[in-house]
Amino acid sequence: MRFQDAARDARAVVYAGIQADPLVARAATLLAEATTAERLLARAAMNGERTDPDVWRRMFPTLFGEGAGEELRRHSELVLAASLEVANRGEASRSQFRGAIVEELTARLLAARATPAAPIRRERRVLFDGVRAEIHPYDVTVESGTRPEVYDCKWGARGINAEVLNQLDDAQVHAADEDVDLAVAIVVMDARRSCELRLDRSTANHANTRLVALESLDELRETKP
Numbered sequence: 001m002r003f004q005d006a007a008r009d010a011r012a013v014v015y016a017g018i019q020a021d022p023l024v025a026r027a028a029t030l031l032a033e034a035t036t037a038e039r040l041l042a043r044a045a046m047n048g049e050r051t052d053p054d055v056w057r058r059m060f061p062t063l064f065g066e067g068a069g070e071e072l073r074r075h076s077e078l079v080l081a082a083s084l085e086v087a088n089r090g091e092a093s094r095s096q097f098r099g100a101i102v103e104e105l106t107a108r109l110l111a112a113r114a115t116p117a118a119p120i121r122r123e124r125r126v127l128f129d130g131v132r133a134e135i136h137p138y139d140v141t142v143e144s145g146t147r148p149e150v151y152d153c154k155w156g157a158r159g160i161n162a163e164v165l166n167q168l169d170d171a172q173v174h175a176a177d178e179d180v181d182l183a184v185a186i187v188v189m190d191a192r193r194s195c196e197l198r199l200d201r202s203t204a205n206h207a208n209t210r211l212v213a214l215e216s217l218d219e220l221r222e223t224k225p
Contacts, residue, residue, distance in 0.1 A: 029108070034079055036215055041083065042080075046098055048094055053080055105189075109221050110151075110220050112221045122141075123139070124137055128174040128177070138151060147182075153186075160195060165204035168206070169209060186210070187220070188213055
């Protein structure tokens with residue numbers, strides 16, 4: 001088993017420009033240190049249905065009310081401002097920015113592990129001897145020599161589909177054939193219940209695919225055995 005950079009086709013070049021936008025890094029930095037409530041706020045606000053910040057302040061009184069505390073209110077204001085910047089990008093651009101933010105957030109949380117981290121890379125394919133390579137690369141990889149990890153990142157539960165789940169499961173099976181303990185996971189910036197409902201309806205094999213939902217994002221900081 002080995003990792004390889006994804007092909008630099010037109011889609012990859014355009015998306016790389018979005019990934020390099022300072023807004024992506026700023027939003028991911030804020031969300032890496034956010035509470036679950038702040039992450040819920042970010043998900044809701046980035047959908048673009050309401051762009052008046054006062055509406056969101058009223059909807060999340062635990063973040064912006066007097067009882068929230070000055071530090072939490074300050075951080076929540078920054079999260080809200082960045083989220084509304086994404087929301088105001090327009091429908092097509094907004095979708096790409098949200099995906100890039102989830103990927104960057106995943107990479108940053110993995111890099112924050114207490115133990116020395118293996119190389120964390122983006123847009124990488126996993127190759128196996130004698131097996132046709134998957135077209136789509138993995139969003140984030142932890143390229144450890146002892147227990148490598150691959151992550152597919154989604155903005156919402158609707159992004160969980162059979163193609164994604166089959167690719168993750170196939171990778172783990174092929175890795176096992178080469179005596180490699182490959183950890184596979186899907187990270188979704190959506191409520192766990194929504195993700196689980198989507199998974200329950202899928203016929204694809206996902207028994208060994210770890211789900212990291214919005215409420216459990218901080219688990220990515222943990223080094224798995």
